[in-house]
Amino acid sequence: MDKVTTLCSLWRLSLKDGTIYRFTDHDDLVIFGGETYVLNDSAEAGVSESQAGFSVDTGDIRTRVNLPDLSPQAVREGALDGAKISAYRHDWSDGTTQLLSQGRVGDIRFSENVIEVEWLGQTSLLNRSTGRLFSGQCDAQFGDNRCGLNAADFPAKTNCPRSFDACRDQFDNSANFRGFPHLLGDDVLQAGVGDRDRRDGGSRYA
Structure with missing residues (x-):
């Protein structure tokens, strides 16, 4: 069997209120780490980019807004603000799982009944x-x-x-x-000392 065909993706979405959503693009339930990842056949990984050093890793997940207790209106009102997201690659033939990325939810975009959730890598916290x-x-x-x-x-x-x-x-x-x-300001910091400027160490605003 071609090894690639045994791979699927797992996503774990943890909201600030403690609610956790787990879903997969596999055609059946997946058990990983004692948690069940449910089928979401509309979920797919979007473009992602990993950066070296302190650059920010980014990517996205596209999924229909049909997660339990999470309406489109709730998303628009900030239900996903501050949420953490983890993405895994899972081999259902032998149960091995690789963590691909961890981060937090960034921008959220809507297109009809599909939401596109951007994730930002952990280094994005350095920009705050x-x-x-x-x-x-x-x-x-x-x-x-x-x-x-x-x-x-x-x-x-x-x-x-x-x-x-x-x-x-x-x-x-x-x-x-x-x-x-x-x-x-920068203009003062870059300016030289004038011949008439005081040089006694006192405040220039006195």
């Missing part, structure tokens, strides 16, 4: 921003607890440009400004 970003602009939302103002006290559609000047002059709220107005 953690903690605060240092910026000259305020990162609070106008009227939230960090801003300290009550948006209802201002005319409808009042817009805050999130600049220090606006926070100080327009809203008299500079004490709650959540940015870094004196953060040096």
Whole structure:
């Protein structure tokens, strides 16, 4: 028997709420790791790409949105946000299984009654921003607890440009400004020292 014909794919989709879906493109149930992978004859692996180093591995799975308790509307509302996905190659003739990729769900696209689920490799987590970003602009939302103002006290559609000047002059709220107005930009960092510049180590904003 041709060895290739004994191979099938397994996918394990783990949602943030603890729900786990297991499915295969084989024509029968597959038992692997004590778990049952059910037939989903519309599932297929899409294009995938593995990268060396810290580049992000990507790929996708196409499957009809007929998984139990997972409606198309639920998917659109974020049911798959943050979900983890694992893909395996399984040989049903001898039970050997190879892990092909592990990652998380990325973009989700719809086409009629089919969803295309993109997976992102583990290195994609290195691209996430953690903690605060240092910026000259305020990162609070106008009227939230960090801003300290009550948006209802201002005319409808009042817009805050999130600049220090606006926070100080327009809203008299500079004490709650959540940015870094004196953060040096690339232009300053790359500029040379002028003949008239102070060189005493003091603040240039004093």
